Amino acid sequence: MNLPRTPTAPAPPAPRPGAALAALAAAQFTVMLATSIVNVALAQIGAGVGLSDGGTTWVVNAYGLAFGALLLAGGRAADLLGRRRVLVLGLALFAVASLMAGLAASANVLIAARAIQGLGAAAIAPAALALAMDLFPPGPGRGRALGVWGAVSGAGGAGGVVLGGALTQAWGWPWIFHFVALGTALVLVAVVVLVPRTAARATGPFDLLGTVVVTVALTCLVWGLTTARGAGWTDARVLGALVGAAALFAAFAVIELRRPNALVPPRLFTTGRVAAGNLLMALLGSVWIALFFFLPLYQQQVLGSDPLVTGAGQLPLAAANMLGAAVAPRIARRIGATTALTAALFTEAAGLLWLSRISAHGSYATDVLGPTVLVGLGLSVAFVQLTALAVEGVPPQDAGLAGGLVNTTRQVGGAIGLAALATLAGSVTAHAAVHQPRLEALTAGYRTAFTVSASVLAATALLALYLARRAGPRTATTSGVHEPVPGERLVRPPHVAG
Template identity: 40%
Template structure:
């Protein structure tokens, strides 16, 4: 005789509010800091080569430890992990807000990423456990997804307001009250839950992949300062290769791998993960230079820069609604290829910027086109990552997708910053500075080169989808995973 289903938890909707609040904090932390970065760089004396660490320290730690964080939450206790993650995020934010130099800020951002890698998957796992009814779960994940999608827009505006009317430090300090409220409400409203079974963790795999990626990013940084053939750049690249190869070997032999390699060999899922990595690389790296272009070249205030960046989010939201309607009819591949081409075209439009580009005539349409392309791509991407995956591996497949986005963002930001810094130095060498205003010309040249490389990354990702993906609309899972960051 089948046991009756357990009644739904009475505090599940209150728990959704708490988890959504924490998720908003994790999501907006990427864009809110981007808006504050020009002021933070100037105030702390951070070099152009090192400024990317404000972004990459967070995304590397988050992406590199996300899968381990999910497993820790399952077996250590999801509520406990959620609370520790939120408190740790608050402490790390306080350290960042009080930073006295670039190194302290980089370390705080890395610490934020570590605790975010505990907080985000714990919240998602709690939603899965709390909402057992299919209809309610779909509604809860819709709310969670809306927060994830809208959080970036909130971060752009809030970052502008805090930087302009308070101080750039408040873009980090604002996380403290949010974290405190989330913890205080989680204690009475969020129930504890944990998985049963073997609780061993793949610590060697997590260390190898995270340190390997840090070495790779450090190599890019040294290359921008000392040249691609400099000793420290080559040593860093060598260490990265050794550790990343070791990671693959560890995963092949581990009984509890951080990344189940079987998830990667399917051409549809492999295409999805490669596309996710390349889009993350091109997108977040390009946003970094767009922020500097608005504030340093065009002279926008932080708030104006935040508002000026919203067309991308608007395009994503519009196209995502269209893609949701079209995907059951035409499948993922046409949408992703179309979206990738459109997004690359938007990035190409950004290569036309000058020192005096108009917002309405160039920047608005370019960002809108970029957002429309991304929106068409993101919706089918989440489902494509689950094609052919059983229920027991669905969480891992979704987590790998999120990890590839974060890792791609880290590597792309570092690579594009190195390329831009090198391009600026080359422009100055070819055009001796006789007027201070020429420094803006050098900066714009470096941004144009970065946008061109970002467009190339988007184009390569689109080509891989065209070549690798064979899934059609009948192959898609009925409920795509929710993103954790």
């Protein structure tokens, strides 16, 4: 006897990779936005919660400290617990912390909220990057995905200055954080709806000892560097923090070599181009973060721009960044990844060298516009190439960790670069102020910072060429996969055989 078949509900359509990538890119944009959105509003924030000029730096530092120190732990947690789950939890924590910061009536609450934001960001960034790599296996699709990633990462830094200025001038500084909280909530919904569920890719116990040691080491390093900007490099607290960081990093290396479930397994550096990618990314980060620190200061303190005009002045840089990231995969396919990387670094260096000619009596159109377009183009192409390099060849179970590592090196490189450049600029300004007007002295300090930044990027480009000469006859695309092509060379760490 034939029984009637029970109709079954059709399976829901699988989310399209493009839509999922858009949600993941929005998560990355949110993390980068929060890094710079407070920069043009620090004076208003300090007045609102009773912070001194020196104390307002901790509105920036609390976020960067927690973010940089916990990225490795966040990346490994994503591999072990499931990347989508960790991303959702990170976004939820980030949204709540942003709301708390907007409602803060005291300095302690605000700084604590910024630190919790950093904790959420440390879960979001590596998990989102690993999910994006899961969606797009090696090939042209991954190259386009990394182009999107580069565009939103650079645009987030510039967009933070734009939105920070506009929101502060229109409704006051608390709306900076309310806006981030609302945007994060929308991104959270998009991730839940559009990003497919994933299982944990790694197995085994979590390396708690290694995590604690490296987190404390990174905390000491970043805290020491940020404190050095105000207290000076010879301050006992700064020296103690830096010496403690060095000792803890040495202990971490010994621990990781002896543990089967290491937080940063040695195998990560024996496959692909992870070591070279992270080294070069740290050098790029040392200039990147400092750029978004000094540019708004020059526009506000020397040119006299208000927060809204200062923010709007970052739009050409953001547009150039998005354009460069969009064409980065095509450039790499046409001229080779190594050539694209070195050309991008030299382009950014040229823009910073141009910025080193700023004048105390200049204008945005003559002193800032042209060089920032060059900087944006070079920065975006270099970022795409280095992100691909840092995750290329990594085993699937370590993809989240690789994402955390490349974000860590960029953050730590940024902290080192900003501390050194801010100290140098301050010293030049103090010396010049003895015999020059205030605006001239400030400009001299900023010119020095831009000149040194250009030199660092030129040296980074030469280092990339050196690593390329040590590599075998291969080429790369921004997809993160390398295919043999006669006569072309690729960046590779020196210890990897050709």
